[in-house]
Amino acid sequence: MNPVETYLQSLYDIYSSGAGVPEMSGYGALANLFNEIGKTLKPRVRCIINIANKGAGLPDGGLFTPDQFQKRAKGELLEGQLPSRGAIEVKPTTVDVDTVAASEQVRRYLKRYQQVLVTNYRDFLVVGLDRDGNLVKRERFTLAVNDAEFWKAAARPRPLTSDEAREVRNIARRIAAIVLLEPALDDNYQAIKNATYSWPV
Numbered sequence: 001m002n003p004v005e006t007y008l009q010s011l012y013d014i015y016s017s018g019a020g021v022p023e024m025s026g027y028g029a030l031a032n033l034f035n036e037i038g039k040t041l042k043p044r045v046r047c048i049i050n051i052a053n054k055g056a057g058l059p060d061g062g063l064f065t066p067d068q069f070q071k072r073a074k075g076e077l078l079e080g081q082l083p084s085r086g087a088i089e090v091k092p093t094t095v096d097v098d099t100v101a102a103s104e105q106v107r108r109y110l111k112r113y114q115q116v117l118v119t120n121y122r123d124f125l126v127v128g129l130d131r132d133g134n135l136v137k138r139e140r141f142t143l144a145v146n147d148a149e150f151w152k153a154a155a156r157p158r159p160l161t162s163d164e165a166r167e168v169r170n171i172a173r174r175i176a177a178i179v180l181l182e183p184a185l186d187d188n189y190q191a192i193k194n195a196t197y198s199w200p201v
Contacts, residue, residue, distance in 0.1 A: 003036035004171050011121060012154040022092035026121055030090065031061065037176045043067070045085050054082060056112035057105065061088035063117070082195075086115030086126070093147045097125045102135065110135075114191050122150040124175060141174045 001009070010029035014020040031047045038045035043065045051062040062083025087109045091100050100106060101118045109116045110129050115138075118125045126139040144150035 003033055004175070006036075007033040008154040008156075012151065015151060015154070022094070023090055027060065027090065030088075030119070030121065033175070034063065038063075041176060047088070048083070051083065051087070054080070054112060056108040059087035059109055059113070059116075060090040062086070062113075063088065082113060086117055087113040088117045088119070091118075091120045093121050093150055095120050097123045101125055101127045101137070107135075122147075139177065141171070143171065 007029050010032070011026050014025045014029070020026070027049045031049050034045070034047035038047065046064050046066075046069075047061055048064060049061045051059055063085030064081075065084045068081050068084060089100060089106055089109065091097070097118045097120050100120075101116075106116050106118060106127065110127065115126060115128045118127060122144045123142045124140065125137060128136045128138050130136050144153055
């Protein structure tokens with residue numbers, strides 16, 4: 001199955017069980033989607049859910065590149081790293097991402113991580129700050145306009161037509177573009193490298 005199809009099926013399985021938590025139960029499906037798409041990018045991008053507090057609270061996840069998984073010469077793990085491709089903030093499908101993007105919570109994350117991908121599983125919005133500290137909406141992709149339409153689409157019981165399969169591939173490419181976000185991410189990466197905390201040895 002296409003990564004997006006797998007993502008939708010996983011979310012619908014959780015939803016239809018009646019046992020899931022609206023926000024947190026979908027973390028695994030979201031991470032799998034980003035990781036599958038991230039494999040196709042250069043450099044690859046990997047999603048880690050529930051990253052450590054680096055002074056701005058606890059983001060739901062972060063997007064990292066391969067160089068961040070290297071070890072020091074003595075085999076010591078690199079600590080204190082910030083996600084070079086930004087933080088992730090996740091909300092339930094019923095919550096509006098624009099409202100979340102304008103929240104104080106996301107503002108704190110932006111000051112620390114430079115870039116935040118805000119999603120409610122059906123709407124993906126990347127935000128940053130301009131030079132004056134104003135919120136900037138950089139990239140957006142929407143799978144469904146509301147909660148009801150999203151679950152209707154996710155519950156599709158029949159195989160996709162060739163046109164639908166083509167659109168799913170296009171969706172994956174657009175989500176990949178959101179994850180990659182060149183060239184803005186290069187600037188973000190340099191800013192993060194320059195601001196990385198030096199842990200005492």
